[in-house]
Amino acid sequence: MTETPAPRPEASGSMSGPILVGVMPGQHPIVLEQAALVAAAARVPLLCGYADVTVYPVDGSTGGPAAPIDPDGVDEDFGGIPESLTQAIDDQLAARGVEWSVVQLAGEPARALAREAEAVGASMIVVGTREHKLAAAVKELTAGSVARHLFHRQVRPVLVVPVNPRVPIDDDDD
Numbered sequence: 001m002t003e004t005p006a007p008r009p010e011a012s013g014s015m016s017g018p019i020l021v022g023v024m025p026g027q028h029p030i031v032l033e034q035a036a037l038v039a040a041a042a043r044v045p046l047l048c049g050y051a052d053v054t055v056y057p058v059d060g061s062t063g064g065p066a067a068p069i070d071p072d073g074v075d076e077d078f079g080g081i082p083e084s085l086t087q088a089i090d091d092q093l094a095a096r097g098v099e100w101s102v103v104q105l106a107g108e109p110a111r112a113l114a115r116e117a118e119a120v121g122a123s124m125i126v127v128g129t130r131e132h133k134l135a136a137a138v139k140e141l142t143a144g145s146v147a148r149h150l151f152h153r154q155v156r157p158v159l160v161v162p163v164n165p166r167v168p169i170d171d172d173d174d
Contacts, residue, residue, distance in 0.1 A: 015042040015123035022113050022127045022146060023048045023102070025085045028163040029092055031128035036096045038159065044123060046100040048089055049116050050081050051109035080104070110149030117156055125150055126159045 019042065021035035032048070039046040081104050093100050105112035117125050127147050147160040 015044050017121035017123040018045040018047040020047045020049055020113060020117050020120065020122040020125050022109060022125070023050050023085060023089065025082055025088075028128060030163060031126065031161045032089065032092055034159070034161045035126040036093055036098050036100070038124065038126065039100075040096060040098045042123065046093070046098050047116075047120060047122065048100060048102040049105050049113055050085060050102060051105040051107065051112040053108060055106045110146045110153070113146070114150060114154055117154070122156060124157045124159055125154065126161060128161045128163045130163065 019035055019039040021032060023032060036046055081102055086102055089100070089102060103116065105116055113125055113127070116122070127150065129147060130145065147158065151158045151160070
């Protein structure tokens with residue numbers, strides 16, 4: 001039996017759905033900046049998706065009801081987007097002139113972003129790479145990268161913004 005490929009976003013040369021960008025507290029500002037540039041150029045809204053890995057989607061949806069993975073570890077501010085994250089996004093995008101909003105997603109970030117992109121008809125998903133630190137290297141080794149999961153399992157374009165790239169020194173300039 002041949003499997004039918006998933007439908008691809010319309011190839012009309014113009015974007016109509018929002019640009020979905022993965023956001024998290026402490027994220028390098030270049031990721032949001034690049035997503036805002038793409039959204040402004042395409043004249044589409046920017047949707048900032050915050051994936052909370054401490055909850056899972058109860059009904060399989062993205063923004064629907066979520067339950068904590070560890071109900072005993074729940075504190076009173078369960079189930080919200082950190083105010084500091086919303087404020088940081090607002091500060092960074094205030095002068096950009098792009099329409100934006102934030103949505104809380106539940107579960108593993110790559111899957112949550114893919115579900116949300118499908119649900120809203122996103123034109124593109126934007127994510128950043130990890131910083132070059134030991135903890136990030138260990139996390140990527142054990143869990144893989146969000147970018148890698150997305151571009152291997154996604155029908156829509158994925159823009160991966162390098163954060164703190166390692167640029168090789170060109171020896172041919174001498």
